[in-house]
Amino acid sequence: MGAESMVQLAGLTKRFGRNTALDDVSLTIGPGEVFGYLGPNGAGKTTTIRLLMGMLRPSAGTANVLGLDSWRQSRDVHRLVGYVPGEPALYERLTGSQHVAYCSHLRHRDDRQLAAEVAARLDLDLDRPARTLSRGNRQKLAIVLAVMSRPRLLVLDEPTSGIDPLVQQVFHSILREHTADGGSALFSSHVLGEVERVADRIGVVRQGKLVAVERLQDLAARSLHRVRARFGEEVSRAEFAGVPGVRDLQVDGRTLSCNAPQAALDALLKLVSAREVEDFECSEAPLEEMFLGYYGMEQHSGSPSARKVETAAGRTGHAG
């Protein structure tokens, strides 16, 4: 791909003292592509993004945007990129419009018109000083500042955290318009649900390593089905454990529950029907759950409610 690719990370590594925050990450993002960058807090998402933005100096490897080196040519890179930082810090005494004016001047452009349009779509009042804005509204202002210059690449560090679902949808359509024009995006999140509607591919980072890159389509094809059955008699776990692909198998007296990929359903169903069945249920598991199962992204043992748990730690300093 070379210079054709929008973003190219090659062996990107960042060490803080003896702690390796990011370890040999390589990936490519093409034109028009939205790349979902997933991982628990502290896994290295923010470090990757800040390396790409030239805020951090790589310990090894390179990050490129359209062939420009993120560290050595950061000024040129910034001309092409709109950035929403993880914790959008703003100038507390400036209003939204003043932020727009300042960033426009620094970019030598006049983006006030588009900024006003985006702000209106996100239902953001640009006349209020930043210090009076709620977390969600600060996030909206950061989005306005990132998209108003019509950048080729959007680098978004958890852009929709703190934003209510309706506004998230508006943001998603802004993102789709951006990619329709050939723009790309790197979109980080610790929740698959946040990116599954907009991402073309997904990368999972854990403990500084990129452990998987999947097309969202392929992921959906491999999606698991949740199977539950109640029998008229006691059954044993051993009877069903042999079916290849079956996961999370639980047999408790007369009930069975498990997750199974599509390919395992036939074999499983035949074993189940060999017994006297009182009740049977088979449903597609949410993508998220399956995804968590594959890559162990859960921060707490198994409970789906834990997936939204966000700790303040890991977002500060260099931990991200």
Added chain:
Amino acid sequence: MLASVLLKTLRDQGRLLLGWAVSLALIVATYAAIWPSVQSQPSMSDFIDQMPEAFRSLFATSSADMSTPTGYIQVELLSFMGPIAVLIYAISTGAGAIGGEEDRHTMDLLLSNPVGRARVVVDKFLAMVLGTFLLAGVMGLSLVLEGNLADMVLPPDKVAAAMLHLALLGVVFGSLALALSAATGRTGLSRGIPAVLAVLAYIVNALAPLVDAFRRIQKASPFYQYVGQDPLRQGVAWDSVLVSGITIAVLVALAVPGFRRRDVAA
């Protein structure tokens, strides 16, 4: 006022600078108000003459004659209060220039625009220089105008010379603070080191007549560049101005690569 990093930085300092300017004008007004009673008390000069020599070197200027406006201002304002005020402003502004924006987490926002790090350092430096010169200017103007009201007549050209040297003293230490801030991002350290060095430089210059070791390094002290050649009586000492200018240029030249080579704190 949001057209550049420089103007934005000055805008941020607006209220702070106004506060400083008013305070300095009031301080000068106080000295001017006391002047008539000092003038009619020749014993003040005797009092200073009777101080132990080390003490007199530290807290007054040895040759000062308190019965003239020039001597009075030299002792009361220029040897202590003036430098302290200007140094506090310049050092804290320099230290906050880069590190402060990182402490408030706004550096990512600023640098995500196509603004080079060198530009940020230079604009923050220029804002500190303008602020320091503004304060020295206010102090000089107050001395001349308020002095006239209180019959404390000072030659405007000599006051201007003294204020130029005072501003350069502030900018030297402010630039040191800025260079440390740029290279480390640590505001406290960038404030602390220049403050300690300013005290040492002050002592070296003040005690040079008494301590041999200090006499040898006296001319390296920015306080020597400031008052060593008595600008309030002799006018501008261009060699001292040149030394200060070179010091400042070197510090800014170090600040740019210092900031360019390091990680920015989130």
